[in-house]
Amino acid sequence: MSLLEVKDIESGYGRTSILYNINIEIGEGEMVTMVGPNGAGKTTLLRTISGILKVKKGQIIFQGKQLGDLKPNEVVQKGIGYVPQDNNVFPNLTVMENLEMGAYLLSESEFEGKLRDVFERFPILKERKKQRAGTLSGGERQMLAIASSLLLTPKLLMVDEPCGGLAPQVTKEVFSKILDIYKMGTTILWVAERDIESVLNLVSRSYVMESGEITFEGTGEELLSNKKFQELILAK
Numbered sequence: 001m002s003l004l005e006v007k008d009i010e011s012g013y014g015r016t017s018i019l020y021n022i023n024i025e026i027g028e029g030e031m032v033t034m035v036g037p038n039g040a041g042k043t044t045l046l047r048t049i050s051g052i053l054k055v056k057k058g059q060i061i062f063q064g065k066q067l068g069d070l071k072p073n074e075v076v077q078k079g080i081g082y083v084p085q086d087n088n089v090f091p092n093l094t095v096m097e098n099l100e101m102g103a104y105l106l107s108e109s110e111f112e113g114k115l116r117d118v119f120e121r122f123p124i125l126k127e128r129k130k131q132r133a134g135t136l137s138g139g140e141r142q143m144l145a146i147a148s149s150l151l152l153t154p155k156l157l158m159v160d161e162p163c164g165g166l167a168p169q170v171t172k173e174v175f176s177k178i179l180d181i182y183k184m185g186t187t188i189l190w191v192a193e194r195d196i197e198s199v200l201n202l203v204s205r206s207y208v209m210e211s212g213e214i215t216f217e218g219t220g221e222e223l224l225s226n227k228k229f230q231e232l233i234l235a236k
Contacts, residue, residue, distance in 0.1 A: 002061075003028040003187050004049070004080075004156055009058035011048040017056060018044045019212045026156070031188040033199050035223075035233055036209035042191045043085065045209070046158050049189075050082040051075040063155070077105065081154030085161045085191075088145035091134030095125050095144055098133050102148030111151070118147045121180065139170035143177060150181065157181065158189045171195060175202070196233060200224055208233070 004026040012018035018041045026032050034042045047053045049060055051072040060067045062078055070078070089098050099118065103111045119126040122143050128136060133144055142162050149157060159178065163171040175195075179202060182188050192199040200206060200220030208216040208229060216229065223229045 001028060002026065003030075003063060004189070005059075005061040006045075006049065007059045007061065009045075009048060009060065010056040011044060011053050012056070013044075013053070017212070019048065022058070022212075022214055024207055024214065024217075026187060026189060028155075028187055029185070030204040031182045031190065031202065033190045033192050033203045033206045034209060035192050035196055035199075035206055037232065038193070040209040041212040042193075042209050043160055044212075046082060046084075046160050046189070046191060049075075049158065050080060076152060076154075079153075079155035081149035081152065081157045083142075083145045083149050083157070083159045083162065085164055089133040089136075089141050089148070092132060094130055094132055095136070096129045098144055098148055099125075099129075099151065103151040105152055114151045114153075118150065121150075122147050122177070137170070138166050139174060142166070142174055146177065146181070150186075154186065156187045156189060158191075160191045161193050162190070163192075163194060175199075197224065 002025050006022055006024045009022040010017050010020055022045060034045065036042055044053065048055060051070050051074065054069065062080060067075060090101060099115065103114060106114060124140055125144060125147055128140065133141060136144065146159065162178065163174050166174065178188065190199065190203065200223055203220055205217065205219055206223055207214050
């Protein structure tokens, strides 16, 4: 059964359309990635699904129901979490305060239970809970952003280039955390712009975007053996 269906979507900024006729489908329990050159529209797609950008044409269907013109907080309530690439934590708030912001829909007892789970999964955040988010390392900020989105137990978690600008060892750690989240039953939509070969070896399927359109879909193995993909994305 499809968890998310994006049908013939056109979207963009103001009068300028960035996405044209986008069609993707993600089944429950899949890990799917979006890859493509800078400016292809990958982030725009995630922002559209999350309700930040309005749909100009087409439909977004989640769990069999149209999202329509829902606001971002309403999309979150439906079960879709979104971790942007940038500006994904409140830098002047502590780690704990950031987590409290992410749990705004939970009761106090629910939050306490979820917080235990988060600290078990991200022990570094427990160590840093009184520290301001703006003073964390890049990897720690990314983990905080992911942890905040998990507090509401999303059925679909969308992460936009979670490893951008991170050192290789930190990238491996973030990869590992995302994989753990997936293994716990969360469906993942992952935008990747670096370490693409590693990502393709993890995911179920991948969509390739160019100039606001989907140009290819396949398994990681299919993409890695495709000459056009190698030239466009891997620069081989």
